[in-house]
Amino acid sequence: MADDYDVIIVGSGAGGGTLAHRLAPSGKRVLILERGDWLPREPQNWDATAVFVDNRYVSKDTWYDKDGKSFQPQVHYFVGGATKFYGAALYRLREADFGELRHHGGLSPAWPITYDDLAPYYQQAEELYQVHGVRGEDPTDPPGGPYPFPPVSHEPRIQQLFDDLGRVGLHPFHSPNGIMLDEANPAYSACIRCATCDGFACLVHAKSDAEAIAVRPAITHDNVTLVRNAQVRRLETDPSGRTVTSVVADVDGTEQRFTGSIVVVSAGAANSAKLLLSSANDKHPNGLANGSDQVGRNYMFHNSRAFLALSLEKNDTRFQKTLGLNDWYLGDDDFEYPMGNVQMVGKSSPPMYRGEQHLAKLAPEFTLNELAEHAVDFWISAEDLPVPGNRVTLNKDGDVVLSYTENNREPLEQLYNRVKKHLSHLGMHPHHLLPRDAYMKNDIPVAGCAHQAGTVRFGNDPATSVLDADCKAHELDNLYVVDTSFFPSIGAVNPALTAIANALRVGDHLLARLG
Template sequence: MSHYDVIVIGSGAGGGTLVHRLAPSGKQVLLLERGDWLAREPQNWSASDVFIDNRYVSEDTWYDEGGNAFQPQIHYFVGGATKLYGAALYRLREEDFGELAHHDGSSPAWPVGYDEFEPYYTQAEQLYQVHGARGEDPTEPHASAPYPHPAVSHEPRIQQLADDLQAAGLHPFHAPCGVMLDEADPPNSRCVRCATCDGFPCLVHAKADAEVLAVRPALTHPNVTLLTRSRALRLETNATGTAVTGVVVERDGEQEMFTADVVVVACGAANSAALLLSSANAAHPHGVANASGQLGRNYMFHNSQAVLALSKEENPTVFQKTLGLNDFYFGTDDFEFPLGNIQMVGKSSADMYRGEKPLQTRLAPQRTLENVARHAVDFWLSTEDLPRPDNRVTLRHDGSLQLAYEATNQVPKARLLAELKDLLKHIGLDEHHLIPRHAYLKNDIPVAGVAHQAGTCRFGSDPATSVLNTDCRAHEVDNLYVVDTSFFPSIGAVNPALTAMANALRVGDHLLARLGVTSHEVAGVH
């Protein structure tokens, strides 16, 4: 049995970023990752392998509320979900931190405001090399610094789209994205500006993911240890349940125990809840940190729609994810409730169409599908999902994960799509041919499309209604923290990764103080 100062379970946007913050402290840190390093291989950039064959999707089996088995679209690698995310790194709007009225109810206020997160958003943008332009998006919150890198330029067809939207009185903006791209000095640029950033692993490690920019740098410090293929099975506590005394890990078929002064869970919203539920004991009969009964509840993920519109002219764009639109984020003149965010999604291809609709495209000539792809302009729409106690993670009798979920805000979701259709009529795109992009929605099975999941260990000031306190420490377990998107009380309508990264840095500073590390000892960590 080995002892550490800190054990972090999960190496994604939350866990990987936290370890990066702790690494220069000299404290002994163990990072546990149930997956392995994602191989750099030609299949990284193959639409067929990634979207059709699900090469990088886990083999997990989860169950819905009715007991029906499904394969969750989840990824276990060093870097977690960031290995295949689109690196769209948005801040939540300042209003998202307060209570917001929605069509189906209210999203609750966070126990801390945007101002507490702001400096950590700035640090996260610097760490993950975010490209963007302040002042274009009228909904953007105030920032203490410019983006660390200039916005990624639009390719001609997307620039035309931006111009057309602006001419229609809207406010398109350069989407904030994390890539190692230097347009002013291409030879110095790791990014080759390909079409495979969104939803693919990056073969050249040019995507700003947690493995490349957080975990690998952390491992240069001798006090940081990474164990891959190491699944945390349960947490052990002392007899009174006030502290975690050990983490039981399955590694290469064997079980072993690790101990630490502080244990941090960052397995993803569903799996973090499942781990704490599976750790039930005499002191915590309903799961560790579940005195409130809120553990596993309030599961959220965005009401997302991926669609393509057919352009009358060809769209030769390669790197398409450069444009966003938030004019409908908080509603419209004739609809008082928030609708959400519109942004571009990765460019579609003929191979994706065959994988999405094999029967319908079986007799279609390849040249026909390629022609559709040449004219396609692809959009991603996100509407806020609301926390509901009955949308929850539980464990079945055999310990497997069960996910009960019923969508919220379906009317705003439909209204957002209608707003997009109305726009297309005026900007040279065919609003009658908005085709669902099932590859991105993973065959349009809502409960299986677990990207952007959040909320199962919400933080708050009241132990009766929340799992974690404002430092993301479990109310009743002194040395247990959770730093993935589980802590979200609400999810907003923009990609959650940057908020998870910022929060990990925020909690990291709290842990450094708890461990007695001075700012001098971590000089350069910021």
């Protein structure tokens, strides 16, 4: 192993893994430090009981809420990061999301870059992650070239829902999915359209996650090194405090130091903030790059709700995540503020219900198998606004303390009511909507920390941001951050594609810097 690198990347998910992929062909010496290991390929990858009830793949971390109550965060540490278990719904933020937006609950700030700045990288990200879709079918779709792959076709019950939505004057669209599927040549397609995409790891590596798409191709280059089971504890600087000189990590329980010209942090919004706060020194007494007191602040993770609607007929769909709806994304005549996104969530199954007491109680009257046969599963998301007091701090033992108070909840209720109002026209029972808490089944909302963002936001003003527009720390010359912690706002669609596109953008910046 080399003693010194051109670039050290902490984390191998959507940001870090994609950045490594971008840098790999350059010949620059790149080191990826990943806290976890390869995710085992085993039957339990597709076992709902193992995944949702036993929490087989969830981290053993203990975090604390603002009242000091401990909880187990729903995070995963493997090569590929959070993308190993994401649903591969790869949306672009809408054009309006990059500007200042007035919401019911307050202001969503403008980004230091525009949609046009990121648009070419969105296109590259869609090509790299093999996104299927139809550009312009969604009326809020921002401008761009065609999707690189045709849309994933709807199965009969979802096609019926698609048609019914259109008949009531709405504009459903094919969800942008990152999967390795060739419906024209199924014999050569890795994806088998199973029911285990959203919330599961893909046993056959047919989901476009960062391991399969970015990390594995990157490490085929001799100049790229992946070190697994490497938990980075702190970053050390030179006496001036302007340059990171060492990355200190526990590798299989042994402390090791790594040096590189450029250090890029991509450990997830909570853990990237933790790392910077844990790296306090004489020049950075409140945490590395934290002279603005912004590190850890403005934590966001979407106002979301998953629920089941009971179809009057059986729903035998396997791959359900093919439909989206953004008619109310920016509001309507009755509610002037942005609401958010509607999409299908992965098909529910009886083992998922058994982990949820309120659904399991239905079993004597309406069996769980029958419930699953008639369920159509929806996911709605509204924007969670950046609030300085919603933040990551550390307790005396160095553990994450996640202080969070809900905000901007009214748009979620408005969105939910609009979906509910239409159900009687969509072949579903309007009075039987059941909450589905498979991803947030802990007893506090912050435990379900998918889509986490903020905490190390970028901006043009060093007094109100941590990073500049290139995602370099204002206060250091060689420190960058490329996970979703750089987001100044989160929009209302899945954040992964934006993290991927930005990593490609920052990758080009680093290649120019390195010459």
